[in-house]
Amino acid sequence: SQQGEEDPQALSIQEGENATMNCSYKTSINNLQWYRQNSGRGLVHLILIRSNEREKHSGRLRVTLDTSKKSSSLLITASRAADTASYFCATAPLNTGGFKTIFGAGTRLFVKA
Amino acid sequence: NAGVTQTPKFRVLKTGQSMTLLCAQDMNHEYMYWYRQDPGMGLRLIHYSVGEGTTAKGEVPDGYNVSRLKKQNFLLGLESAAPSQTSVYFCASMPGGFTDTQYFGPGTRLTVL
Numbered sequence: 620s621q622q623g624e625e626d627p628q629a630l631s632i633q634e635g636e637n638a639t640m641n642c643s644y645k646t647s648i649n650n651l652q653w654y655r656q657n658s659g660r661g662l663v664h665l666i667l668i669r670s671n672e673r674e675k676h677s678g679r680l681r682v683t684l685d686t687s688k689k690s691s692s693l694l695i696t697a698s699r700a701a702d703t704a705s706y707f708c709a710t711a712p713l714n715t716g717g718f719k720t721i722f723g724a725g726t727r728l729f730v731k732a
Numbered sequence: 733n734a735g736v737t738q739t740p741k742f743r744v745l746k747t748g749q750s751m752t753l754l755c756a757q758d759m760n761h762e763y764m765y766w767y768r769q770d771p772g773m774g775l776r777l778i779h780y781s782v783g784e785g786t787t788a789k790g791e792v793p794d795g796y797n798v799s800r801l802k803k804q805n806f807l808l809g810l811e812s813a814a815p816s817q818t819s820v821y822f823c824a825s826m827p828g829g830f831t832d833t834q835y836f837g838p839g840t841r842l843t844v845l
Contacts, residue, residue: 623774652833661736661822661836662775707774709834718763718782718826719790720834722774 623651623708623723631729638695640726642708643688649711651684652720653693656705665693665706700732733758736837738823744843745813753808753840755823761835762828764806765790766798768819769839775822781806813844 626641642651650669654662668675668684668691675682681694695702705725712721739754755764762783767775767790777790779798787798795817797809806825810817820841824834 659839661838662824662834663836664833667833719777719780721777722767724772724774 623710623721625706625708625723625726627726628724629727629729631731632698634698634700634730634732636698638698638702638728638730640693640706640728642691642693642723644691644708644710645689646712646714648686649713651691651711652709653680653682653691654707654709654722656707656725658704662707695728698728698730700730702728703730704728735759736823736825736835738821738837738840740840741838742841744845745810746845747814749813750809750811751813752810753821753823753842755806755808755837756804757825757835758804759825759827759835760803761825762803763826764800765824765826765834766796766806766808767822767824768792769822770819778808815844818842818844
């Protein structure tokens with residue numbers, strides 16, 4: 620099974636609301652990243668949080684990391700229709716030598732205007 | 733900079749045919765990756781390279797071969813295509829060091845009949 624698993628699989632909200640996505644993983648990591656994928660496009664990097672960090676912000680994005688629970692959350696505040704996309708967490712397991720990233724199956728976010 | 737480019741964008745093959753997907757990056761990145769993405773799933777690593785002249789197997793390498801003769805190019809080959817290889821293929825590159833951000837190409841949609 621995959622290292623990272625997102626929850627929920629799909630999320631539908633109104634524009635202006637906040638969206639929260641969660642990611643759980645299995646093994647110790649060096650860092651955890653969140654990516655966005657618009658339909659039919661490649662993935663775009665959003666934010667990276669290292670294992671010694673607990674929270675990180677970037678614009679309307681807030682990411683938390685709890686290494687004791689092996690989980691992370693991505694919060695998108697004041698969502699917009701343009702935030703409609705799939706969001707993936709990706710982990711860099713320590714036992715992979717530092718150059719392999721394992722992706723979860725993603726959360727599909729739909730923001731209604 | 734063009735970033736990461738992939739050729740072709742779309743391809744339809746018949747079972748047993750062969751083809752090569754080309755990935756090129758102009759960012760002088762050390763690491764390059766080939767992933768496949770199937771409906772409703774995250775990305776699964778096929779093969780990767782940590783430098784010119786090197787390749788290594790990922791999670792799902794069977795039926796694929798790769799070469800990295802030049803630092804900027806990473807080729808993915810299908811010697812005898814099978815319907816199970818119908819997927820969207822993404823190439824990515826990464827600067828180097830201990831797991832950094834990956835930069836993705838736009839993808840190649842391959843259908844094997």
